[in-house]
Amino acid sequence: MNVPYGDRKVLLLSDGFGGATMAAYCHLRDRRVQTAFHPASTSEDMIAAVGQHAPDIVIAPTLTKRVPAELYHRVLINHPGRLGDRGPSSIDWGRVRRDPLGGNTVLLAEEGWDTGPVVHTTSFPYPSWPATKSWLYSHLNRAAFLAGIDHVLAGLGAPMPLDESQPDVLGRWNDPMRQRDCEIHWTMSAEDIVWNAAARDGSPGVLTELAGHQVYVYDVHLGGPVNGNADPGDVVEWQPNGAIRVAVGMRTGDGYRESVWVGYVKPKPPAQHGPTFKLPAAVWIGQQGRYLPLRWTGQGPRPGYRPIRMSFPDTTLAIVTAAAYNGAWSTEFCQRVTRALAHVERLPDIRRVVLRGGGADPFGNGIHLNHIYASDPGCGFPMQAEARRNISAxxxxxxxxxxxxxxxxQVIVVADGDAGAGGAFLSLCGSVVVAEEGRVLNYHYKSMGGLTGSEYHTLTLPGRMPDPADRHALLNECLPLSAYQAHRQGLVDYLAPAGLTGPALTEWIVEFSRNYGAQVDRRVIKVSDAPSAEAEAATSRAELSTIFRDFAGSDFQQALARFVLKQPTAPPVAARRYRGGYQESNFPPPQGE
Incomplete structure (x- = not known):
């Protein structure tokens, strides 16, 4: 795994230190490559960064600005499209057209968009289900991009000019997708609505009219039949602080219509007003003072939208799936997960409990910052109260x-997506932690306005990372870890194979949990003791008292507003300096070795 690539230096030039950039950063450092990041703000800044860092290789994981001519043929561009795909909306168009194949291409920057010599390209089948654009970026395209990085590091082949006349160049020019190209009308079929929404989720969303307002919609799922007396666009059901169910399509002969669940909306900003942000659809509807005809009864949503699910593959195993959109665990979401786990707790025959994400979004990023900000954009007492409720939940x-x-x-936590601090540290509260290969985990809170955090990390982290200096670096340098490196450092016990999705990943989780339980029963594996109730209570008091003060501080409140309103944020200082491979001598061996 740790293939040495000498003393080569790689500079990552990117719009921000986000998903693809963090994945590349981790991937390179796992291979002991000297790696640094610099934000690509202006042409002059890019040129200065290359001069300052003097890299051997420059890679742009996500770049929306033109590379200056002075850097032509020096910067490797990551383009999410097949060989020959050009333009900024390749994935969007591919999903709206329901193309069977997608791909990823790494090419050298030159004049024009996506026209430079090709360094590495690959194609892959798109899922048959309406996977969101953000899922494709973070799974299929990420894996292909990282394979391209390995190709470059290994020195395999020379850049090849793109010859669009060749029969293997199956891509095409894709104009920037406009809202009219993927519009949603509630008279459309439920399937078409779900596919169009997924093609633009998580950004920028698809614009439509809802409750008399122009909004972008996200997290859209099939909702099943509803009474045909509802008109297309009517809200017919809702979940507290969650999704709404909207009647769609034409009335059928048996008197029904189709429906979709809409999880999130973002209002279109009025002219000359500031930015808006995503909110749970039911929260936004409530803000409009709209009459909601049917309150969710607590007996579970209709088929097609169940972000929290329980399944029982056998009489001794329970799986609780907590699929939070964008990994944001709101107060209500946390309470529902708690109720599901408490139900399992009351079943005497259950010996093994799995808590997992849904596999389509981050496993968990922690408290729901958008929901907290929406409770009071002035960052006064209501915001602080909601933040306290959320972290307590x-x-x-x-x-x-x-x-x-x-x-x-036996409590098995499966991080089947990327994770921020809230989800990464929540996973440590289980008996054993499993993470999917290729995921990125962030074990730090400080970048969110100096938050100290909770999720009992001051209780669980020392047992997995005994050296105080290592813990201090983890929490304060704010650098991401690959799932592989988290495994090497004892924060993850086992790695799930990369590339498993949907039912295949679920089957792997079931088989793993059974095998793990059998080895525990045979005492091949020793399960660590849970913290005592007294230690748990003392930790809760200490952590919460500190983070409650954090919520009242201006640093957090300013960072919260910047995050929600998508304003530029400073990357970790440590990421802007060259770092190579990790020192692993201080870390205990993970259970999986």
């Missing part, structure tokens, strides 16, 4: 995991 999830462990249950 996610801690209650951790507390059920501890109770299950103290009762002798």
């Amino acid at each position: 996610i801690n209650e999830v951790a507390e059920v995991l501890f109770r299950l462990r103290r009762a002798g249950r």
Whole structure:
């Protein structure tokens, strides 16, 4: 795995230190490559960064600005499209057209858009289901991009000019997609609405009219039949602080219409007003003072939208799936996860409990910052109160995991997506942590206005990372770790194979949990003891008292506003300096070795 690539230096030039850039940063450092990041703000800044860092290789994982002519044939551009695909909307068009194949191409920057010599390209089948654009970026395109980086590091082949006359150049020019190209009308079929929405989710969304307002919609799922008396666009059902169900399509002969669940909306900003932000659809509807005809009864949403699910593959195994959109765990979402786990806790035959994400979004990024900000954009007492409610609610999830462990249950947490601090540290509250290969994990809070964090990390982290200096660096340098490196450092016990999705990943989780349980029963594996109730209570008091003060501070409140309103944020200082391979001598061996 740790293939040495000498002392080569790689500079990452990117719009920001986001998903693809963090994945490339981790991937390079896993291979002991000296790696640094610099934000690509202006042409002059890019030229100065290359001069300052003197890299051997320059890679642009996500770049929306033109590369200056002075850097032509020096910067490797990551383009999410097949060989010959050009333009900024390749994935969007591919999904709206329902193309069977997608791809990823790494090419050298030169004049024009995506026209430079090709360094590496690959094609892959698109999923048959309406996977969101953000999922494609973070799974299929990310894997192909990282393979391209390995290709470059290994020195395989020379850049080849793109000859669009050749029969293997199957891509095409794609104009920038406009809203009219993927518009949603509620008279359309439910399937077409879901596909169009997925093609633009998570950004920029698809514009439509809802409750008399222009909004962008996200997190859209099939909702099943509804009474045909509802008109297309009518809200017929809702979940507290969650999704709404909208009647769509034409009335059928048996008197029904189709429907879709809409999880999130973002209002279109009025002219000469500031930016808007995504909110749970039911929260936004409530802000409009709209009459909602049917409140969710608590008996579960209709088929097609179940972000929290329980399944029982056998009489001793329970799987709780907590699929939070964008990994944001709101107060309501946390409470529902707690109730699901508490239900499992009351079942005496269950010996193994799996908590996992849905595999289509980040496993968990922690508290729901958009929802917290929406409670009071002035960042006054209502915002602070909601932040306190939210962090307390996610801690209650951790507390059920501890109770299950103290009762002798084996608790397996599966991070089947990327994770921010809230999700990464929540995973440590289980007996064993499994992460999917290729995921990026961030074990730090400080970048969000100096938050100290909670999720019992001050209780669980020392057992996995005994050296105080290592813990200090993890929490304060704000650098991401690959799932592989988190495994090497003892924060993850086992790695799930990369590339498994949907039912295949679920089947792997079931088989792993059964095999893990059998080895525990045979005492091949020793399960660590859960924290005592006394230690848990003392940790909760200490962590919450500190983070409650953080919520009242101006640093957090300013960082919250910047995050929600998508304003530029400074990348980690440590990422802007060259770092090579990791020192691993201080870390205990993970259970998987």
